[in-house]
Amino acid sequence: MALIIPDALPTKASQGEKKVYKILRDELPDDCYVWYEPNLKGLFPDFIILSPTLGLLILEVKGWNSKQIVKASSNFFEVEQDGKIESQQSPVRQGKGYLDALLQKLKGYSVLTQDDGDYQGKLAFPVGVGVIMSNITEAEARDENIYPLLEKPQVVYRDELLQWDGIGDRLLMKRLSDMFTVRFNFMLLSDDQINTIRGIIHPELTVRTEPATPKNVPQGFSLKQDAIIIKTLDYKQELLARSLHSGHRLFCGVAGSGKTLILLSRAKSLASTLLPQRVLILCFNITLAAYLRSLIEQNNNALYRDRIEVVHFHDWAKSILGRLPNPRLYDSDDEKYNDNLGELLLEALKELPLEQKWDAVLVDEAHTFSASWIKCCTDALKDPESGDLMIVSDGSQSLYQRRKFSWKSVGIKAQGRTRKLSQNYRNTEEILSAAWSVVQSINDSDEDEDDVAFPIVKPSTALRNGQRPILHLSHNRQTEVEAAIGEIQKLVTDSFLPKDIAIIYRYKAQHEQAPFDYLMQQLEQLGFGCYWVNNDKRDYNTQHQGVRLITAKSALGLEFKAVLIPWVQQFGVGDDRATALRELYVSMTRAQEVLHLFGSGGFEFLKTLQQSTHLDVKKDYSAVA
Structure with missing residues (x-):
């Protein structure tokens, strides 16, 4: 069964389109992507089929009967519809127009093109156009002299289409292959090449771009030095993203x-729609806001820049209020301050002109928000009742003391529009298991999930496996850092880029100042570079070079290929054990592939970690030269 998007056709689809949709969905193999009416910058082909063995095929489906075609040429058909005669492009010409709009974009990525020989710069896989005439038989086409303009095998007529039910993937793939006017042998497309094509067709699916390596392309493929690939949402995530409509929607995952x-x-x-949309993305962390802005800027899309505003909550409140309340007036009572800030902002939003409000408000890491702030998000909408409000959260990552509340109490109307996401895509199974074991004991399992805004969602298994996380034990804080530097050297030798490595720590007290300074100095001297994120959180950028140094709280929402956590004993001290363990959980789950923890001293917390069945223990008692 093909990976088909959307997973159900709109009611406006023609009978012929519905017939073809069902056949493609049911008969094509499960490595085929099929899109119905994808948006190619305002152009909407009926179907695009993408397969690692077939290539890319655009299909146009026409439901005209032979009597409707008044006049036809290789370029235009005059078709009678609803008593009127309209001039329309030939189906083949129309399909080629869609393909031409896509070709230049595809050729802009060298991982998709041939690098040498007579075909240098041309696509490394076949592309083609096919037509399905769902209401005209081949005999009728010949009788009406239409067939010379729409010849087989590029065209399928009704009598052949009716035989496609139950045809099977092998015969259907062979028939679709026959539609290509230019066909050649090619290396089967890799997953990363497929995803790059997906990201070109639908830029909103793009997660990030990154340099291509030989692992991203078929063996023997000639890879240019500056080649890049596009990382995208996977099929399930794409389906979910496309299923969203206006109204209040909650995602806890x-x-x-x-x-x-x-x-x-x-x-x-939303930003890509024909009508101008004001889209507001809110979060609590300054670093996360900067990170999200950098991801959007990577797309280099003018509509995104003009229509999407990304800001952390306090900057947003200040832009509307003019200035924020003075925290000193609240006797260090954060929730009292947060409540008052929310009340002031609610009053100001009531006075804000409608044209200055937003068509959509999307809240990331909403578990960091106070109840009154959620009310502000609703009131910021042009249509608070049914406007586009999307709230995503994870109760296991609640790093701040917030009073509990229910969605009903803050005016959120999302009954039947709440989704729980338990599948982990970022971490390996080994990293996820180790991280979850840290917070499992302190997560509230007896809460009434229907009455709490941020319930705990237990993760299901991760999609990948990798090396087990390692707990390194050292003499002191200095030797912890020396051991971490040694692991970073190994990672860079193993082709990890310094900017894909993060050192996440809880805090930097007097005891950690000297080893921290040493760490930064060594990273620079070794040529890796050092990017101390907390020194300038507002300008965080994914493209900035150097190993990242960042606190656990500032790392919320970010991700890195490798994570090293020095002074892990910090997460076991203090009065608020639950918050500390959640900070460690957040730190550990930032790691996509590699995770190292470093500790020293006789702390009970370290002894607990040593007993974990999810961590390998290594004793590092020698300094790095």
Whole structure:
């Protein structure tokens, strides 16, 4: 069964389109992507089929009967519809127009083109156009002299289409292959090449771009030095993102479940509509806001820049209020301050002209928000009742003391529009298991999930496996850092880029100042570079070079290929054990592939970690030269 998008046709689809949709969905193999009416910058081909063995085929489906065609040429058909005669492009010409709109974009990515020989710069896989005349038989086409303009095998007529039910994937793929006017042998497309094509067809699916490596292309493929690939949402995430409509919608999901990616895809889709949309993305962390802006800027799309505003809550409140309340007046009572800030902002939003409000508000990491702030998000909409409000959260990552509340109490109307995401895409199974074991004991399992805004969602298994996380034990904080530097050297030797490595720590007290300074100095001297994110959180950018140094709270919402956590004993001290363990959970789940923890001293927390069945223990008692 093909991976078909959307998973149900709109009611406006013609009978012929419905017939073809069902056949493609049921008969094509499960490595085929099929899109119905994808948006190619305002052009809407009926179907695009993408397969690692077939290539890319655009299909046009026409429901005209032979009597409707008054006059025809190779370029235009005059068709009678509803008593009027309209001039329309030839189906083949129309399909070629769609293909031409796509070709230049595809050729802009060298991972999709041939690098040498007579065909240098041309696509490394076949592309073609096919036509299905769902209401005209081949005999009728010949009788009406239409057949010379729409010849087989590029065209399928009704009598052949009716035989496609139950045809099977092998015969259907062979028939679709016959539609190509230019066909050649090619290396089967890799998953990363397929995803790059998906990201070109639908830019809103793009997660990020990154340099291509030999692992991203078929063996023997000639890879240019500056080649890049596009990382996209997967099929399930794409289906979910495309199923969203206006109204209040809630997503609660585990770390690494793609909540933020789906939110960004939704924002991009809204910004790409024909009608101008004001889209507001809100979050609590300054670093996360900067990170989201950098992801959007990577797309280099003018509509995204003009229509999507990404800002952390306090900057947003200040832009409307003019200035924020003075925290000193609240006796260090954060929730009292937050409540008052929300009340002031609610009053100001009531006075805000309608044209200055937003068509859509999307809230990332909403578990960091106070109740009154959620009310502000609703009131910021032009249509608070049914406007586009998307809220994503994870109760297991609640790092701030917030009073509990229910969605009903803050005016959120999302009954039947709440989704729980338990599948983890970011981490390996080994990293996820280790991280979940840290917070499992403190997560509230007896809460009434129907009456709490941010319930705990237990993760299901991860999609990938990798190396087990390692707990390194050292003499002191200095030797912890030396051991971490040694692991970073190994990672860079193993082709990890420094910017894909993060050192996440809870805090930097007096005891950590000297080893912290040493760490930064060594990273620079070794040529890896050092990017201390907390030193300038507002300008965080994914393209900035250097190993990242960042606190656990500032790392919320981010991800890195490798994570190293020094002074892990910090997460076991203090009065608020639950919050500390959630900070460690957040830190550990930032790692996509590799995770190292470093500790020293006789702390009980370290002894607990040593007993974990999810961590390998290594004793590092030698300094790095």
